[in-house]
Amino acid sequence: MHSTKDHTRPFPAGPRPTGPKLLDRLLLPGAVALAAVLALAGCTSSGKSSSSTASSAGASAAPSVSNSLQDDYQRVITQVLPSVVQITTASGLGSGIIYDDKGDIVTNAHVVGTATTFQVSLANSTNLLDASLVGSYPDSDLAVIKLSSPPGGLKPAVFGDSGKVEVGQITLAMGSPLGLSSSVTQGIVSATGRTVTEPKSADSPGATIGNMVQTSAAINPGNSGGALVNLSSQVIGINTLAAVDQETNGSAAPGIGFAIPSATITNIADQLIKDGKVTNSGRAGLGITARTFYGSDYKPAGVLIVSTTAGGPAASAGLQAGDVITKIGDTPITTINSLTTALASLTPGSKVTVTYVRSGQTKTADVTLGTLGA
Structure with missing residues (x-):
């Protein structure tokens, strides 16, 4: 579903499948042909009508509405952009968000990759500041780095309640797309509650992330780790993925991007800053170790439970090693990835019916989901 490219072209009539691709860190100079990926276009609407009979009321009303929204945009940008950095x-490079006045910065795990030291550019400075890794949690594609010598005047971002995000709300995406630091694009919240599986890469294990915010704001390589912001100057997500069309060799599907919600960001970042690791992911878990099960035709046919955690959700519901899970609720389960995706859309503490096969017989169990640990 998700990509880093912006080579768009019209799609033929009818639906097309899309596939995931990370908003990878922008490669350093020489690795990207900017002429092929950059396009500059004006978006202002300041032209006047040539008609001498135009209504004076209409002529005054349009600029008033436009200027009000423009003022809102500029206010938000002034308040939030100083909190967005380039890493x-x-x-390569990506973006990050100043988390506190101690120099902690939250970003995507795939931005930091395997690196432990970084250079950071603040929005209001040309100096490069040294930073080091605090902790990374690739399963949720989040990481925290910290400035070695935090300067005075750092402006931490304000994180909003992503549970209150609604479709249609205006959003601004801030970051360093294509290395263009302190860039801003605008759109709306297109959907909420999306479950997205990232592609595997050298810097990502292919995390499945639930409850993501979908936006039409343009995001490009280098935007990873940047801020998705509402008109209350609150960060509601971290820009992470953009959609691609698999039938057009990975061409970007315009206006389809995804951001990790602020509730997940603050939960993971607080743990990484305090302990350097994550013990409570906020993600639903069954309390099992498992592998994909292959049927007699050698095709994936479910998830085989290898072991259960004593007293965990699966064990408490009567599931045991050797059982093959085939459904979570009404969702068919054929592989480990499909199980992970199904669980990512659920919450700890919720009850779900698990369908499984034991000794050739199909059975069901009602499982109260636990929390997936680190």
Whole structure:
């Protein structure tokens, strides 16, 4: 579903499948042909009508509405953009958000990759500041780095309640797309509650992330780790993925991007800052170790439970090693990935019916989901 490219072209009539691709860190100079990926276009609407009979009321009303929204945009940008930074590693760059006045910065795990040291550019400075890794949690594609010598005047971002995000709300995406630091694009919240599986790469294990915010705001390589902001100057997500059309060799599907919600960001970041690791992911878990099960035709046919955690959700519901899970609720389960995706859309503490096969017989169990640990 998700990509880093912006080579768009019209799609033929009818639906097309899309596939996931990370908003990878922008490669350093020489690796990206900017002429092929950059396009600059004006978006203002300041032209006047040539008609001498135009209504004076209409002429005055349009600029009033336009200027009000423009003022809102500029206010938000002034308040939030100083909280968005550019992060550079030995192999690429991405974006980050100042989390507190102690120099902690939250970003995507795939931005930091395997690096442990970084250089950071603040929005209001040309100086490069040294930073080091605090902790990374690839399962939720989040990480925290910290400035070695935090300067005075850092402006931490304000994180909003992503549970209150609604479709149609205006959003601004801030970051360093294509290395263009302190860039801003605008759109709306297109959907909420999306479950997205990232592609595997050298810097990502292919995390499945639930409850993501979908936006039409343009996001491009280098935007990863940047801020998705509402008109109350609150960060509601971290820009992470953009959609691609698999039938057009990975061409970007315009206006389809995804951001990790602020509730997940603050939960993971607080734990990484305090303990350097995550013990409560906020993600639903069954309390099992498992692998994909292959049927007699050698095709994936479910998830085989290898072991259960004593007293965990699966064990408490009567599931045991050797059982093959085939459904979570009404969702068919054929592989580990499909199980992970199904669980990512659920919450700890919720009850779900698990369908499984034991000794050739199909059975069901009502499982109260637990929390997936680190």
